[in-house]
Amino acid sequence: MRWISVLSGKGGAGKSSITASLAIAISKRHTIICADCDVDAPNLALVLGSDNMIEREALSTxxxxxxxxxxxxxxxxxxxxxxxxxxxxxxxxxxxxxxxxxxxxxxxxxxxxxxxxxxxxQNGEAVCIETAYGFKIVAGQLAPGESGSGKIVTKVRLMAERIGEGCDLALSDSSAGIGCPVIASVSGSDYAIIVAEPTPSGFSDMKRAIEMTEILKVPSGIIINKHSINPMISDKIITLAKEKRSPILAKIGYDKDFIDALVKRTPIIDFQPNYKPLFEGIVDKLEEMKIIERR
Ligand code: SF4
Ligand code: SF4
CATH class of the missing domain: 3.30.70.20 (Alpha-Beta Plaits)
Structure with a gap:
């Protein structure tokens, strides 16, 4: 099973919204399992509107x-x-x-x-949730005030590998930042997708995220989200991506529909079907680069 991690150096960049819709687009062509490795604030199931828990495991790390x-x-x-x-x-x-x-x-x-x-x-738990899109999510949750998020992420990955055995791909939604839980989520992945927001802090954090993937020897690609809010910094992201040989997988303009979709607990690809070609285009690129085997 191939493993792709979605990360963003900065919180609020739209990582989980993008992961949810990308998972749906991938699932139309490949078998997939999702791993919500944002164990401090897991919300991928929320974004996908899914509550149907089918397995729960107490974790002690x-x-x-x-x-x-x-x-x-x-x-x-x-x-x-x-x-x-x-x-x-x-x-x-x-x-x-x-x-x-x-x-x-x-x-x-x-x-x-x-x-x-x-x-x-017991400092956390891992759960498996069935979505309405034909794939499952394994999500980890660190108990409030507890430490050991990186170890919980590792347990989530192991559970996702067990439940997703035979799937083509695991897509993980990492925490924001570049700390221990993100390193645990990205290390050993076949590819990292960095969601970058064109703000001064977003640019700085994206640089750190790329450097982290370089250290971990995980190839990466960039999705610029809300690119229209600052075209100048968007251009800086594109220049840096070229320097780092990290291809731009997609550019998404600022769109209030993303917020409305979150409020309705509906992935943007379903909420606003105009986004379907964009996410299909990302899957095309991942297949062209042989990150995912074309069927
Ligand atoms: S106060 Fe602390 S060190 Fe002293 S006997 Fe109790 S547990 Fe042991
Ligand atoms: S943190 Fe304090 S209470 Fe806890 S094991 Fe260490 S010395 Fe003991």
Whole structure:
């Protein structure tokens, strides 16, 4: 199964809207599974108007300190050892704030009474959702306040590979930025599609996204979204894309219909069928470049 990751250095560039409609266009010619790797704010199923969950798996990729009250004498050595200030002494016993604890084990090593152990905690989940378009989405969700988003992304990818076994392609919607969850989503992919917005911050973040794909040795292509809001920066994106040998896959003008489509939980390709040729054109280019095998 080929793997294409959609990313954008900057949030709000339209990545999930574009991923949803691209998935539909691809699904007309190929078997596909989607992976929502934006585990801090998964919304691909929302954009596709899909709620039909068919599988759920609790995920545990993080450890936290856990105190055995019976062994604790309230000496406070663990509190002194915790640089994250996750421990307080209350009524003669150590208490852990699990939202602050990083599971570093320093308190456990400092405790003279062997009263602290690290325990695995459930810090996220992965779900599989059936869409009305004949393909499934595997989506990850990191629990509020928890760390370990990159590991949750890795679990989502593994689940997508299992459920999508036999599919031609997996299309993943990455988080915004270039942090750990994005690296986990893009590394090992066959191709990266970078959604770039022509604003000063959008241009700067797109440069970082391209550099990240270069480091990960993943070839990339660019979709310029809302290109009409700043033609000058759009031209800068095109120039940079040429320098980096990263082809422009599509240019999409600013269109309020994208917002109305989101409000209606309808992919733009369905909401405004004029967009069908644009997304089909992206699939054509991916086939021409042999990123997806033409059928
Ligand atoms: S170091 Fe151990 S005994 Fe002392 S307060 Fe912490 S948990 Fe309790
Ligand atoms: S495991 Fe580390 S972060 Fe958590 S309470 Fe112990 S010392 Fe603090």
């Amino acid at each position: 993080s450890m936290k300190a856990d105190i055995d009250e019976k062994k604790c004498n309230g000496c406070g050595k663990c509190k002194d050892a915790c640089t994250f200030e996750a421990i307080t002494i209350e009524e003669g016993k150590a208490m852990i704030n699990r939202h602050i604890c990083e599971g570093c084990k320093a308190c456990s090593l400092a405790c003279p009474n062997d009263a602290i152990q690290r325990k695995k905690i």
